[in-house]
Amino acid sequence: MRSAKDFFRPLAVGAPTPVREIPFRPSRMIHFFDPSNPKMAAKVPDLAPKVDVLLGNLEDAVQASNKEAARSGLVDIGKATDFGDTQLWTRINSLDSPWALDDLLTLVPAIGGKLDVIMVPKVEGAEDIHYVDRLLAQLEAKAGIERPILVHAILETATGVANVEEISGASPRMQGLSLGPADLAASRRMKTTRVGGGHPGYLVRSDPIGDDLTSGRTTYQQDLWHYTVARMVDACVANGILPYYGPFGDIRDVVACEDQFRNAYLLGCVGAWSLHPAQIPIARKVFSPDPAEVRWARRVIAEMGDGTGAVMIDGKMQDDASVKQCRVVAELADALAERDPELAKAYAASEEDA
Numbered sequence: 208m209r210s211a212k213d214f215f216r217p218l219a220v221g222a223p224t225p226v227r228e229i230p231f232r233p234s235r236m237i238h239f240f241d242p243s244n245p246k247m248a249a250k251v252p253d254l255a256p257k258v259d260v261l262l263g264n265l266e267d268a269v270q271a272s273n274k275e276a277a278r279s280g281l282v283d284i285g286k287a288t289d290f291g292d293t294q295l296w297t298r299i300n301s302l303d304s305p306w307a308l309d310d311l312l313t314l315v316p317a318i319g320g321k322l323d324v325i326m327v328p329k330v331e332g333a334e335d336i337h338y339v340d341r342l343l344a345q346l347e348a349k350a351g352i353e354r355p356i357l358v359h360a361i362l363e364t365a366t367g368v369a370n371v372e373e374i375s376g377a378s379p380r381m382q383g384l385s386l387g388p389a390d391l392a393a394s395r396r397m398k399t400t401r402v403g404g405g406h407p408g409y410l411v412r413s414d415p416i417g418d419d420l421t422s423g424r425t426t427y428q429q430d431l432w433h434y435t436v437a438r439m440v441d442a443c444v445a446n447g448i449l450p451y452y453g454p455f456g457d458i459r460d461v462v463a464c465e466d467q468f469r470n471a472y473l474l475g476c477v478g479a480w481s482l483h484p485a486q487i488p489i490a491r492k493v494f495s496p497d498p499a500e501v502r503w504a505r506r507v508i509a510e511m512g513d514g515t516g517a518v519m520i521d522g523k524m525q526d527d528a529s530v531k532q533c534r535v536v537a538e539l540a541d542a543l544a545e546r547d548p549e550l551a552k553a554y555a556a557s558e559e560d561a
């Protein structure tokens with residue numbers, strides 16, 4: 208382990224100075240596209256202003272025979288596109304694959320100045336982050352890149368979950384974590400065959416009434432991901448980085464997708480992946496605080512004055528701890544409104560209606 212004094216030193220001579228804090232940039236949806244797919248690639252300029260993050264995916268879902276095409280397609284897109292204030296991320300191949308090294312050796316010199324974040328899949332421990340950290344520093348120094356590229360790890364192996372705290376704090380580059388429910392399910396030997404979401408077999412059942420075990424017993428489907436998301440959120444917050452729900456594979460089921468995203472939002476996540484254009488508005492809706500909630504939060508903050516003591520508002524007790532929660536909601540709303548003029552209008556209109 209590096210000493211605390213060395214933690215923020217560049218890992219290569221000439222590399223940019225590491226950031227001391229991860230800037231909060233709206234990232235409600237990390238929109239995945241396959242840069243080797245001409246139809247998807249053609250949609251990037253139109254999608255850029257509609258999403259918070261565009262992610263050129265090089266890993267799973269890109270055919271092995273298309274890996275080089277995806278990498279060079281991303282370079283072309285990165286060079287040709289004006290992303291405005293939309294972030295450009297990539298997901299490189301896993302570190303044990305035949306492609307990961309060339310992903311980094313190609314992307315950093317070619318479009319490193321435009322890449323905000325590199326997502327690393329199947330991270331198992333701090334050593335994976337340390338490897339990427341040093342290599343990025345060397346490549347940034349060589350390419351003369353002036354701001355450090357940040358790193359995002361996917362939590363998608365049982366070992367990764369067991370080491371989530373050390374992964375989160377492994378480098379000043381660590382920007383956040385995403386849940387990777389499909390690989391994680393396989394790694395844990397869970398008996399599901401889905402990409403995220405619930406399962407009808409994972410439930411609790413109300414007690415029987417009398418001796419009849421079969422009728423009148425309501426069942427409640429449970430969230431398979433609750434434990435991991437909660438653990439991920441704690442590890443992220445403890446290390447000043449951002450937690451995200453990952454993919455929801457049933458593209459057609461927009462209702463359950465919204466539920467899964469909302470569970471993650473309520474537990475502390477700041478965004479989720481969108482795999483298809485249909486999931487972009489779902490993430491935007493869920494990860495933007497509801498205008499009525501924002502109005503309420505602002506009212507509590509105003510009525511609580513200096514934020515101490517206890518007051519009663521509409522029959523509910525408010526104190527130092529509830530005003531802190533309200534500040535989380537109000538500050539998120541302010542940050543998102545700066546980027547999203549429609550949302551800014553909705554928040555302003557809700558204040559006027561009050």
Ligand SMILES: CC(C)(COP(=O)(O)OP(=O)(O)OC[C@H]1O[C@@H](n2cnc3c(N)ncnc32)[C@H](O)[C@@H]1OP(=O)(O)O)[C@@H](O)C(=O)NCCC(=O)NCCSC(=O)C[C@H](O)C(=O)O
Nearest residue numbers: 239240246247250267268363387388389390454482483484
């Ligand atoms: C899921 C898809 C394969 C569906 O594609 P398709 O069958 O083409 O859908 P549609 O016909 O409904 O598409 C309509 C048009 O929209 C374009 N399209 C589709 N998806 C995207 C996209 N992501 N970005 C931009 N444009 C998109 C289609 O090309 C159609 O265009 P047109 O014909 O001109 O109208 C597909 O959506 C897809 O491949 N999505 C990305 C999948 C992906 O990235 N998967 C990896 C992330 S999940 C994962 O890795 C698991 C995780 O790691 C874990 O372990 O949990």
Ligand SMILES: [Mg+2]
Nearest residue numbers: 267363387390
């Ligand atoms: Mg995966």
